[in-house]
Amino acid sequence: MNWQERILSAEEMKPYLDAANADHLAAQVAALIAQQKHDWPQLHEGYAALAQIDTKRLLVDGSTVIVQHNPKRVRSTAAAVDQSSIAARQCFLCPENLPAAERGIAYEDEFVILCNPYPVLDNHLVIAHRHHLEQKIEGRIETLLGLTGELGEAYFVLYNGAECGASAPDHFHLQALSREGLPIAASLQESEPLTETACGVCEDLQRGNFALFTINDAGRSVIVLRGASRVELAAWLYATIEGLAKATHKTEPLMNLVAYCERGVYTVLLFPRARHRPDCFFAEGEARLVISPGAVDMAGILVVPEHAHYEKLDAEMVAAIFSQVSLPSAYVEEVVGEVCEA
């Protein structure tokens, strides 16, 4: 099947679509999810499994982290993402390899929105490029922000860099998920409320309501970019990414992005990463914990496929994992300072 055959027709959408809001992307996506839960048994099962999972809350240096025991995520968490393993497998985001019942809706000219059959949160979407192009953010920030605005306040949109969380590093994709209860958004709202436009890094960035600052939260380094203008935000985001790329000698720095929109203001969280997997992933015996942080984990929902590992994980281990995979905050502040001065 090609993409054209995968895309739901207006007639197929109609029984699921809220007619009053048919022009809104959020309503179209809700119809897609409802149709797919009805017609694609694997998705139905995925959501039934999500409803049953165990979670526990940990307080890590004053910040809430939700640990999720999600056995269905083992494929993704433990996936071999080295180049030869990727080259040897069939791409699961190319239309000819999707399950027969998997369908989508078109987004812009170049993308198709699909449902993730192994959801981590409610309404877990994958936004796949129509072509098999590598995972690279250059030229795609505008799409990430546009999608964030169009999906509205109920969602957040994420990007996992090719080397830190993307299980298809060879096929460009974004993801979107229900934002309800996203720990880092709640934590940020407490420490840096939306009305607060002060910049923690340099004063002269306080133009309009744009803000750029860094926080260190529960062992994580986070660069926060916030503003109402997508154009301005995109320009600063590209400059920050370029600064990190230069400092770490990479074409694209290791990173995860999380974006959401509230009251017309966009917040982008950039997690600059030192590496993909923490020490415990490679440890043997009792010390081994199968944990591979991507954007969702960095945002405070730590996905753990193995039950014994879920039971064992405590706040101290979470702080150690975050600090091992994050670029050190002093280093990040220096890079951001240089970006601001340029």
Ligand SMILES: [Zn+2]
């Ligand atoms: Zn592909």
